[in-house]
Amino acid sequence: MNATSADSLLQCLGPLRLAGPIFDKELRVASRRRRLYVLRFAYVVALVLVVLYLWSSLLRTSGGAGGALQASRLTEMGKGIVAMVVWFQFITGQILAAALLGDAINSEVRQRTLDVLMVTPVRSVQIVTGKLVSKLLQAGSLLAISLPILAVVRVFGGVPWDYLIAGLCVTASVGIFAGALSLTLSISNRQPYQAFLAVILWNIVVWGLLASLLTKLSQSGYLSGGVVRSVLQLTNPFILLGGLTQGMMSGFGGVGMLSWLWQCLVLLASATILLVWSSWRVRKITLRTRPLRVQETSEAIASGVGKPRRRGAIRPVVGSPVAWKERCTPLFKTYRSALPYVGLLLVILGISITLSIVSSESLGVFFFFFAGLVQLLFLVDVGVAAAGAVSREREARTWPILLATPLEGREIIWGKAIGAFRRNLPLLAPLPVLYLFTFIWGPAEGRSPWASAFAACVLLGTLAISTVFLLGAGLYFSVRLKTTTAAVVTTLIAYVGSKFVLYGFVSPVIALTAGLLHAIGVPEGGVMSAAIVATGGVSAVVYVGGGLLFLYLAARRVRRDIF
Amino acid sequence: MIETKKLTKNFGNLVAVSDLDLYIGAGDIFGFIGPNGAGKTTTMRILVTLLEPTSGAAFIDGLDVSKKGKDVRRRVGYMPDFMGVYDDLKVFEYLEFFAAAFGIEYKKRKAIVDGVLELTDLVSKRAAPVDSLSRGMQQRLGLARVLIHDPKVLVLDEPASGLDPRARIEMRELLRELKRMGKTIMISSHILSELEEICDRIGIIERGQFVFSGTIEEIRPRLGIQSKVRVKVVGDPARAIELLSALPQIQKVEAAGDYLSVTFCEGQNADGVIARTLVNAGLDLVYLHPEQLKLDDAFLQLTKGIVH
Ligand SMILES: Nc1ncnc2c1ncn2[C@@H]1O[C@H](COP(=O)(O)OP(=O)(O)OP(=O)(O)O)[C@@H](O)[C@H]1O
Ligand SMILES: [Mg+2]
Numbered sequence: 001m002n003a004t005s006a007d008s009l010l011q012c013l014g015p016l017r018l019a020g021p022i023f024d025k026e027l028r029v030a031s032r033r034r035r036l037y038v039l040r041f042a043y044v045v046a047l048v049l050v051v052l053y054l055w056s057s058l059l060r061t062s063g064g065a066g067g068a069l070q071a072s073r074l075t076e077m078g079k080g081i082v083a084m085v086v087w088f089q090f091i092t093g094q095i096l097a098a099a100l101l102g103d104a105i106n107s108e109v110r111q112r113t114l115d116v117l118m119v120t121p122v123r124s125v126q127i128v129t130g131k132l133v134s135k136l137l138q139a140g141s142l143l144a145i146s147l148p149i150l151a152v153v154r155v156f157g158g159v160p161w162d163y164l165i166a167g168l169c170v171t172a173s174v175g176i177f178a179g180a181l182s183l184t185l186s187i188s189n190r191q192p193y194q195a196f197l198a199v200i201l202w203n204i205v206v207w208g209l210l211a212s213l214l215t216k217l218s219q220s221g222y223l224s225g226g227v228v229r230s231v232l233q234l235t236n237p238f239i240l241l242g243g244l245t246q247g248m249m250s251g252f253g254g255v256g257m258l259s260w261l262w263q264c265l266v267l268l269a270s271a272t273i274l275l276v277w278s279s280w281r282v283r284k285i286t287l288r289t290r291p292l293r294v295q296e297t298s299e300a301i302a303s304g305v306g307k308p309r310r311r312g313a314i315r316p317v318v319g320s321p322v323a324w325k326e327r328c329t330p331l332f333k334t335y336r337s338a339l340p341y342v343g344l345l346l347v348i349l350g351i352s353i354t355l356s357i358v359s360s361e362s363l364g365v366f367f368f369f370f371a372g373l374v375q376l377l378f379l380v381d382v383g384v385a386a387a388g389a390v391s392r393e394r395e396a397r398t399w400p401i402l403l404a405t406p407l408e409g410r411e412i413i414w415g416k417a418i419g420a421f422r423r424n425l426p427l428l429a430p431l432p433v434l435y436l437f438t439f440i441w442g443p444a445e446g447r448s449p450w451a452s453a454f455a456a457c458v459l460l461g462t463l464a465i466s467t468v469f470l471l472g473a474g475l476y477f478s479v480r481l482k483t484t485t486a487a488v489v490t491t492l493i494a495y496v497g498s499k500f501v502l503y504g505f506v507s508p509v510i511a512l513t514a515g516l517l518h519a520i521g522v523p524e525g526g527v528m529s530a531a532i533v534a535t536g537g538v539s540a541v542v543y544v545g546g547g548l549l550f551l552y553l554a555a556r557r558v559r560r561d562i563f
Numbered sequence: 564m565i566e567t568k569k570l571t572k573n574f575g576n577l578v579a580v581s582d583l584d585l586y587i588g589a590g591d592i593f594g595f596i597g598p599n600g601a602g603k604t605t606t607m608r609i610l611v612t613l614l615e616p617t618s619g620a621a622f623i624d625g626l627d628v629s630k631k632g633k634d635v636r637r638r639v640g641y642m643p644d645f646m647g648v649y650d651d652l653k654v655f656e657y658l659e660f661f662a663a664a665f666g667i668e669y670k671k672r673k674a675i676v677d678g679v680l681e682l683t684d685l686v687s688k689r690a691a692p693v694d695s696l697s698r699g700m701q702q703r704l705g706l707a708r709v710l711i712h713d714p715k716v717l718v719l720d721e722p723a724s725g726l727d728p729r730a731r732i733e734m735r736e737l738l739r740e741l742k743r744m745g746k747t748i749m750i751s752s753h754i755l756s757e758l759e760e761i762c763d764r765i766g767i768i769e770r771g772q773f774v775f776s777g778t779i780e781e782i783r784p785r786l787g788i789q790s791k792v793r794v795k796v797v798g799d800p801a802r803a804i805e806l807l808s809a810l811p812q813i814q815k816v817e818a819a820g821d822y823l824s825v826t827f828c829e830g831q832n833a834d835g836v837i838a839r840t841l842v843n844a845g846l847d848l849v850y851l852h853p854e855q856l857k858l859d860d861a862f863l864q865l866t867k868g869i870v871h
Contacts, residue, residue: 314653314655314656314689314690315656316659316669317656317659317660317662317663317669317672318669321660321661321663321664322664324660324663325649325652325660328649328651328652328656329651330651393647396647396648396649396650397643397645397646397647398646398647398648398649400608400613400641400643400646401641401643401646401647401708402664403613404611404612404613404636404639404641405636405661405664405665406633406634406636406637406664406665406666407664408633559612559613559632562613562614563608563613563614
């Protein structure tokens with residue numbers, strides 16, 4: 001959206017006065033940001049990758065029939081592409097909405113503009129809806145890029161309109177819901193990416209784990225299947241879209257035409273509730289921001305129960321000063337702020353234990369799963385810490401002071417990397433226990449200790465190379481991008497994207513080579529282990545190499561664009 | 564000690580600093596004055612290696628800032644106009660962190676940090692969290708940080724902003740103390756009368772160029788302002804005007820309220836003649852005082868307040 005089109009859009013919408021001045025301001029600012037162009041470019045690249053990937057896999061399954069593809073294959077391909085694009089929009093729409101709105105109220109509080117806004121006649125409802133609508137328009141303008149692909153695919157024929165419409169409606173309402181959730185969370189979370197991560201977690205826990213728990217429970221007869229199915233169809237967009245897609249691919253209307261309409265309504269109603277609550281909270285938070293802080297500190301001084309670290313003795317600076325400083329920022333500021341993390345782990349633990357009991361899976365597998373989850377949380381935190389390392393200093397205006405010291409770029413970056421790593425190390429505390437359990441349980445489940453050890457090694461190896469990559473990418477984007485939120489989101493997307501490239505493009509190549517080797521007459525065992533080693537080797541090279549390259553580039557750029 | 568040659572910095576089309584030639588000798592305090600947006604901060608950032616100049620060169624202690632960045636940073640203490648503080652550190656830790664960043668040995672750090680705390684009168688805040696300090700105290704902490712590696716050159720961007728009158732006076736004392744220690748100081752400020760008393764030389768910059776550079780005494784002739792005195796007589800002011808206007812050393816006499824404002828001719832100073840003339844004529848002279856050229860006036864006259 002460039003400035004003139006923003007202006008003309010504003011003129012068209014003028015009479016409607018959608019949400020007042022906030023909306024106008026957001027749209028105007030958005031049109032000046034480079035971010036939108038970068039986002040658009042990234043979106044197109046990702047979309048092309050997805051379509052290419054689908055194309056290549058379809059070509060592979062069509063078995064190289066040589067020459068022209070039959071019409072039926074074309075139709076199937078068209079359907080596949082449509083499904084892919086709809087799913088892609090569905091996922092990215094949520095991510096975009098969460099990312100763009102994770103900073104909505106927060107940034108106004110941080111820049112101390114919320115107070116100023118609240119003393120104007122602008123109503124808090126207008127602030128909230130203005131933010132929501134303008135950011136969602138931005139997200140929508142990005143998603144609209146993929147519409148031409150859908151139009152082209154229609155040439156292949158066989159794309160049902162109702163699927164497309166249902167898909168777009170579900171995407172839109174999920175986007176609105178994710179945006180409203182992110183906005184609500186952005187009121188109370190100090191760091192902007194926290195809201196974003198919370199929305200992602202909501203997806204994983206509520207729509208992923210909880211849904212699979214319910215399904216399992218109904219499968220093993222604890223709950224009535226019909227009830228569970230209709231509840232999920234009403235509340236879980238993933239299951240709904242899955243059903244719709246299945247119906248479209250198989251040619252039968254899998255999900256009743258109107259059930260998606262109901263779910264859209266449920267999502268929109270939830271979003272409305274969140275918005276009403278937010279606009280009430282926005283006013284409250286302005287009214288109490290400052291006095292509360294004063295009260296808090298004076299109470300803390302009076303009772304001597306301040307932030308736990310603050311009371312500690314003065315710590316001497318040892319080793320690299322930058323790494324030392326990074327470690328001084330506590331992982332959790334207060335015991336209370338650690339609660340969500342612990343609570344989340346407990347919830348996931350509870351759900352997965354119930355899952356493994358009702359589905360009578362082995363407990364060993366569950367321990368591996370849980371270890372993987374702890375590692376994932378650690379990785380996300382490392383990525384977030386690295387991505388915030390420089391941009392937070394820039395936001396706090398401490399960056400020029402640090403750069404006025406004789407520290408070299410690489411000393412700063414290296415110190416930050418070490419610091420971010422060591423600071424998050426306590427998160428891995430449950431790992432040794434979990435791996436010990438898998439080791440102990442192994443023989444009872446017919447798994448040799450060697451197999452357990454091997455699995456643990458693979459998981460730990462993945463952890464190590466991913467850590468290097470995330471530290472590198474996080475610091476690089478932290479140096480390059482202006483805000484912490486942008487750096488965090490880009491880092492996480494780069495990580496997920498790298499997985500996608502690795503499993504989407506590299507693994508098939510390795511599998512193909514392995515197949516060829518087997519055809520030549522190499523024994524299967526040898527081919528298998530070679531393929532495993534090759535996959536591990538390639539990912540190690542890609543992640544470690546990429547991470548180190550990012551670190552190098554970050555160090556080189558440290559003294560550019562300081563202000 | 565500090566020198567720039569045809570220093571220019573552009574931000575896109577905007578010329579923030581243009582062909583600036585600056586020379587500050589060792590041990591001098593140089594006051595850097597200009598309206599908002601004149602290019603003071605930009606010049607200082609270039610001097611402390613945080614910005615690359617578009618063209619021209621700048622030298623600190625004979626070292627080119629764009630080529631010998633690391634060596635320059637060792638010699639310079641820079642205090643930015645807006646500065647943040649780390650929120651998880653205590654005052655002592657904060658200073659020790661920077662001592663470590665400047666490569667000061669572990670064993671020596673404690674003594675040095677205690678020394679600057681003493682100098683900036685922050686000893687009582689030694690164990691206070693940095694972000695709990697008031698604005699003025701943070702400013703003092705910033706000054707303490709600047710001194711931690713004992714730099715030869717100090718570049719201070721509006722160090723007195725946000726300080727109360729008492730703290731301002733203390734800051735001035737501190738700067739004098741630092742001058743006695745032989746440091747070269749470049750200081751920018753909007754509080755002009757403050758610089759007047761401590762600066763050896765001042766430079767007035769506007770739109771990236773000096774409109775004046777020199778000592779405070781030199782500013783008078785530059786402005787075409789001649790020496791003036793204020794005179795008050797009891798009785799017949801009209802006769803006094805008549806008498807004084809007749810004197811050859813005096814260019815003009817104006818009545819300004821109860822007072823007379825007497826302007827001398829170029830290069831003349833004739834306080835004694837005025838007194839004698841008036842007393843001899845039988846008029847009661849009750850007040851005679853040289854009119855001082857305030858830096859504020861010079862500032863207003865030299866700059867037109869054009870902000871770009
Ligand atoms: N990073 C930047 N990008 C673009 N323009 C800039 C940048 N930094 C400064 N400028 C512009 O350069 C000019 C000089 O700014 P500078 O900060 O040096 O002024 P100043 O003399 O320090 O003003 P003040 O007294 O308000 O601090 C201004 O017009 C400003 O808008
Ligand atoms: Mg300035």
